[in-house]
Amino acid sequence: MNVHSFIFVPEMRTRDENKEAAIREKAMKMIVDEGFDGLSMQKLAKAANVSPATIYIYYKNREDLLNQLFNHVQxxxxxxxxxxxxxxxxxxxxxxxxxxxxxxxxxxxxxxxxxxxxxxxxxxxxxxxxxxxxxxxxxxxxxxxxxxxxxxxxxxxxxxxxxxxxxxxxxxxxxxxxxxxxxxxxxxxxxxxxxxxxxxxxxxxx
Amino acid sequence: MNVHSFIFVPEMRTRDENKEAAIREKAMKMIVDEGFDGLSMQKLAKAANVSPATIYIYYKNREDLLNQLFNHVQxxxxxxxxxxxxxxxxxxxxxxxxxxxxxxxxxxxxxxxxxxxxxxxxxxxxxxxxxxxxxxxxxxxxxxxxxxxxxxxxxxxxxxxxxxxxxxxxxxxxxxxxxxxxxxxxxxxxxxxxxxxxxxxxxxxx
DNA sequence: TTTGTAAATGAATGTTCATTCATTTATATT
DNA sequence: AATATAAATGAATGAACATTCATTTACAAA
CATH class of the missing domain: 1.10.357 (Tetracycline Repressor; domain 2)
Incomplete structure (x- = not known):
């Protein structure tokens, strides 16, 4: 365990920023095209080319996703x-x-x-x-x-x-x-x- | 079989107009309160005090229900x-x-x-x-x-x-x-x- | 009272949903 | 090259979903 352990932990896989953006953009597109009920997490995962579980790394749940999208746009x-x-x-x-x-x-x-x-x-x-x-x-x-x-x-x-x-x-x-x-x-x-x-x-x- | 059979068939149970209105009003209330995804046929049936199947007597399906509501309001x-x-x-x-x-x-x-x-x-x-x-x-x-x-x-x-x-x-x-x-x-x-x-x-x- | 009809039903069906989890993968440091 | 860590995953779960269907119920005429 090195001295940085409690301040900066660098030994890890880095996040793919493209994935986050892809999820965000596809989610908004789906909502605009099909309405709020048109957005399902599994369809979104498929559209953004990620696993459903990946979405839950970036967002706590469906509601959190929507709120974060709104704040981002605002x-x-x-x-x-x-x-x-x-x-x-x-x-x-x-x-x-x-x-x-x-x-x-x-x-x-x-x-x-x-x-x-x-x-x-x-x-x-x-x-x-x-x-x-x-x-x-x-x-x-x-x-x-x-x-x-x-x-x-x-x-x-x-x-x-x-x-x-x-x-x-x-x-x-x-x-x-x-x-x-x-x-x-x-x-x-x-x-x-x-x-x-x-x-x-x-x-x-x- | 009587002479009226092809013109007016009266031997039947009459429709309960209250049920139709109840379904309509509760449906709009649910949508306004919870959004489009908040409207489910089973929840609506419970709120309007009817069986889920009853809704399908008045409306072909969920989409038809929404369209008829819209036309009614319009x-x-x-x-x-x-x-x-x-x-x-x-x-x-x-x-x-x-x-x-x-x-x-x-x-x-x-x-x-x-x-x-x-x-x-x-x-x-x-x-x-x-x-x-x-x-x-x-x-x-x-x-x-x-x-x-x-x-x-x-x-x-x-x-x-x-x-x-x-x-x-x-x-x-x-x-x-x-x-x-x-x-x-x-x-x-x-x-x-x-x-x-x-x-x-x-x-x-x- | 009996009878024919459509209204009304509750349970059942198969599908899709949000979410989770045990596992694998990629990467920045050592 | 080895390692530690978080990213990323696919399959699985149980709940909720729209819709259907075999029955039952209520009514108006006979």
Whole structure:
């Protein structure tokens, strides 16, 4: 027994990081394609090319897997959403960056987004909310400043969120074809974003 | 064998309508409380106080049960949403009636609404769309008229829908606590509806 | 009261599920 | 090369799953 035994134990087989990622991605794909009941541990193991038992090395159980997936996606989302954003920006510029960032995330990780939305709308959420503070605090500060500076009407945060982002998320869902309105598709372009954004700004101004 | 045999066969045990309703309501409750994977036919049978086999008298299988539930809720929704509505109404008045009707439905049938939303956001929808035409045609006519009369900016239907209803549905979800923003609750009162509605009208006007 | 019919049932079936465990494998250090 | 350790595994387990079926039950007409 060497001196490192209690600090760092190096004599071991190393983890295959690819396996972890494969499990994560396949799990989200299965949930998006087939729903929560479509995700079984054995089907997931087969899809990710691992043994069922391997999944239980990375995740305590099925529920833990789902929660860790959710937290992973949430963290990625926060990172993308905060890029280039500063709560001291002007209201219009700041909100536009938010819209663009959110769309960027959705187009880059459509599976992650759809998994996230499905999870959020599902009943059995374990609101872990560990790392969230930074993001939420930043957003709160941004809105408070906008009101103080007279760039936005004073209103409850839920009403603000609904006007500012409810509109955006609705368009995104049309874009991802979760909801088909008429026969034809709706493609969310930059131009359409701008049109809707101008309307939202008009609505929020004092 | 009597003369009625081929037209009306009355010598039979009558159906218990209560059972059908019990199955329907309990099924939606289970899905809203525990998600789609929380609905098992045996648990449902126990909750509705019937035999598992009885469910299969009313519904071909699990999938058929879900689809029939969805269609049932959709029909109820359309009935409520169209009450007092006329596509020839002024834009502002017509849209306000829509908002009030939709909220009325949601407050009267919160379980139905939450089931409906969960179903719409789930991947495996069999878009049956049988009786929908009347409702959708009425809505389309209403929006076309509003544009023609210059009460509303010309825009794609999906953008209109997102601004007009995306906002409302977002507030409703806050109200039903599907999404908790801060610690405290958000109660969607008539006054708050009116505030948001005025903002939306401002956004949509030319 | 008897009778024909469909409603309603409880037990049974075969399948799929999440999870576990005894064993094997790969690797970083010695 | 030897070793210690955790990674990785395939087969196994028992529970829960959707669905079926041989019976029984209730009802409306005769």
């Amino acid at each position: 963290q990625t989302f926060y990172d993308v959403a905060l890029a280039g954003f500063d709560p001291l920006l002007s209201f219009e510029e700041g909100l536009w960056i938010q819209w663009k960032n959110r769309l960027k995330f959705i187009l880059k990780y459509p599976i992650h987004f759809q998994f996230y939305e499905q999870f959020r709308n599902s009943p059995c959420i374990n609101h872990t909310d560990v790392q969230i503070s930074t993001f939420k605090e930043s957003m709160k500060l941004f809105v408070m400043n906008a009101i103080k500076k007279g760039e936005m009407k004073k209103m409850e945060p839920e009403i603000f969120w609904s006007v500012a982002y409810g509109t955006l998320y609705s368009m995104v869902k049309f874009h991802l074809q979760e909801i088909k309105m008429m026969g034809n598709d709706f493609k969310l372009t930059d131009a359409k974003m701008k049109i809707a954004f101008e309307m939202v700004i008009k609505a929020l101004k004092p | 029909q109820t929704f359309y009935d409520v949403a169209l009450a007092g509505f006329d596509p020839l109404l002024s834009f502002e008045e017509g849209l306000w009636i829509q908002w009030k009707n939709r909220l009325k439905f949601i407050l009267k049938y919160p379980i139905h609404f939450q089931f409906y939303e969960q179903f719409r956001n789930s991947p495996c929808i069999n878009h049956t769309d049988v009786q929908i035409s009347t409702f959708k045609e009425s809505m389309k006519l209403f929006v076309m008229n509003a544009i023609k009369k210059g009460e509303m900016k010309k825009m794609e239907p999906e953008i209109f829908w997102s601004v007009a209803y995306g906002t409302l549905y977002s507030m409703v979800k806050f109200h039903l606590q599907e999404i908790k923003m801060m610690g405290n609750d958000f109660k969607l009162t008539d006054a708050k509806m009116k505030i948001a509605f005025e903002m939306v009208i401002k956004a949509l006007k030319p």
